[in-house]
Amino acid sequence: MSQQPVSPVQPSSLNRRRFLQATAAQATAAAASYTLAQAVHAGGDGVLRVGLIGCGGRGTGAATQALRADREVRLVAMADAFEDKVTGSLNQLSSDAAIRAKIDVPPERRFHGFDAYQRVIDSVDVVLLCTPPGFRPLHLEAAVRANKHIFCEKPMAVDGPGVRRVLAAAEDARRRRLALVAGFCWRYHSGMRATFERIHDGAVGDIVALQCTYNTGPIWVRARQAGWTDMEYQMRNWYYYTWLSGDYNVEQHCHSIDKMGWAMRNTYPVRCVGTGGRQTRTGPEHGHIFDHMSVVYEFENGVKCFSNSRQFPRGCANDVTDHVLGTRGKVDVMRHRITGANPWTYPAAQAARDVDMYQQEHNELFASIRRGQPINDGDWMAKSTLMAIMGRMACYTGQVITWDQAMNSRQDLTPPSYRWDQPMPEPEVARPGSTRFS
Ligand SMILES: NC(=O)c1ccc[n+]([C@@H]2O[C@H](COP(=O)([O-])OP(=O)(O)OC[C@H]3O[C@@H](n4cnc5c(N)ncnc54)[C@H](O)[C@@H]3O)[C@@H](O)[C@H]2O)c1
Secondary structure, X not given: OOOOOOOOOOOOHHHHHHHXXXXXXXXXOOOOOOOHHHHHHOOOOOOEEEEEEOOOHHHHHHHHHHHHHOOOXXXXXXXXXXXXXXXXXXXXXXXXXXXXXXXXXXHHHXXXXXXXXXXXXXXXXXXXXXXXXXXXXXXXXXXXXXXXXXXXXXXXXXXXXXXXXXXXXXXXXHHHOOOEEEOOHHHHOHHHHHHXXXXXXXXOOOEEEEEEEXXXXXXXXXXXXXXXXXXXXXXXXXXXXHHHHOOHHHHOOHHHHHXXXXXXXXXXXXXXXXXXXXXXXXXXXXXXXXXXEEEEEEOOOOOEEEEEEEEOOOOOOOEXXXXXXXXXXXXXXXXXXXXXXXXXXXXXXXXXXXXXHHHHHHHHHHHHXXXXXXXXXXXXXXXXXXXXXXXXXXXXXXXXXXXXXXXXXXXXXXXXXXXXXXXOOOOOXXXXXXXXXX
């Protein structure tokens, strides 16, 4: 497919001057906490070069939002496991004239393959990490190591070792004064923020219970095509493989779980028990993930969170709601409504004026880079991910799983190698009672 013409973008002279200053400083003081990213952008202007890693639906959306978030921002490099995804995303982005004017991704900065992420990281100031979450720890570590600011889609990992790597990388980002914004977009939603502010201010008294429900229909399936290796098939049909998606509760229900952690002021449960299985996802195209899970989490102070999720085909009642129950009232989180001693509803007129949450997270990311006061969402974004992972562990094994067990788990889902000819046998479906925790 032919590309829309794009105008080359040169770094501004100010940008280049700062870049050279920073490079010199880095060469002479490599061990110092002073970093390239700080020097180039702390409170600064000049063009911010953005790179997209993972050119699917969300990545294309995130690139659009990044380009709208700041006047002096350009998309200059793109990477995907598959070449067709880079081309498709670039074509889609270029179909909007205002966005096209901010794109400069010539063929030599379009990368594909498993190593493509590093080529993008090497070409930019800000990276958008939008692949399936199985790659997030690897890509996040590489971006931090290279002193890049980061937008990082949820969830952050698929296993305990991955969460530990994300926590360490996030801490490193903090030391290097790099911005790290999480794609847990409800945290950037104005109505949601107002709701949680009231919860934390005591509008419903002490929290006694939490409930989150994520009952939806199924999502896409990518059927195997002739000529695909096992690896290509699993990568294309990634949702159905836990090493890539974490299972559906980690990949999708994590938004609701994150809100539960947010309600508890970013503290997380000490244990959980769950039940789950696959009733309708039974075909070979469904890999080995579950389609229903029900988990009861318990926090240190005894508060319980009742988490229910499933993805069944048409004909079932759907429900995506979260509730916080307190000693003095109740919160319908998704409706931003409090009933009880301090009734309140987020004003509809205000909601109509609010910036879309997906745009807001990029607005705040770029503003924080410009101000030299980088946002770092690292700690809670990793722990909300672990809360979802421990729920999956409880459902897969049928055991009570503690937070410490999940955090220290040795179960590393990474495949032996990232090669297209890597043999990738179909994983067994977990069987509670037989599947072991590790
Ligand atoms: N915040 C939200 O509301 C929201 C909404 C949708 C998706 N997401 C998240 O965004 C991520 C991507 O989801 P999506 O819907 O865009 O999926 P998608 O399948 O449309 O896109 C993912 C892309 O990543 C590519 N990819 C896979 N492995 C790669 C690798 N190692 N290097 C480079 N590219 C690689 C795939 O080929 C694909 O093009 C997921 O983590 C998902 O949870 C978040």
